[in-house]
Amino acid sequence: MKLSDDVVDGRAARWEQHNAERRNTLVDDAVRAIRKLGPGVGMDEIAAQAKTSKTVLYRHFGDKAGLYRAVVASVHDYILRKLPLDDAERLGPRELVAELADAYLAVVERDRNLYLFVSSRPTGDTPTEDPVLSITTRIGNEVAEAFRAWLRGEGLDEEPANIWAHGAVGFIWAVADRWIVTNLRRPRAEVVAYIDQFFAPAFEAQHRS
CATH class of the missing domain: 1.10.10 (Arc Repressor Mutant, subunit A)
Structure with a gap:
């Protein structure tokens, strides 16, 4: 039948x-x-x-590259859920960068093996997308929207938002990568404080200009 x-x-x-x-x-x-x-x-x-x-x-x-891509997608979703992106537009840029840094470094601290696996593309014939570029681009785009909203609310030019956002996210990633190399030698709170010290003057200058 x-x-x-x-x-x-x-x-x-x-x-x-x-x-x-x-x-x-x-x-x-x-x-x-x-x-x-x-x-x-x-x-x-x-x-x-x-x-x-x-x-x-x-x-x-x-193949292993296919499994790797599936794990990367899962880990990216996990990282995004841990970041303060839902509240991004309610935070000032300084607070957002500090909270973003703390949340991202917390993932590294808690899941170092997983972070290292995702950060290292497998070798072989099957091409795989750069996992660092893909996740930092996604985060940077969302942070840029939050920065635009803040600049707009302050009556300032929105043009720097994209550069600021992707620069901040790239900076945080580079710090996290170095933090792993040093075996997380400094406490996370101290690393976040240094990141805040680096970016705070630039954001505060927007009010003074």
């Missing part, structure tokens, strides 16, 4: 949903393996954490 198109479509939709849910579970397993075993974790170790085989991982992600 021939199945109706509705039945076929329904089965296809359920299968697609099942695959999406399975992929999400495997990404969660990969994240746990990275946190536990470090940024150099291999596919065998990830498969063991997921209680499955490398064949299953390759079936869902194609």
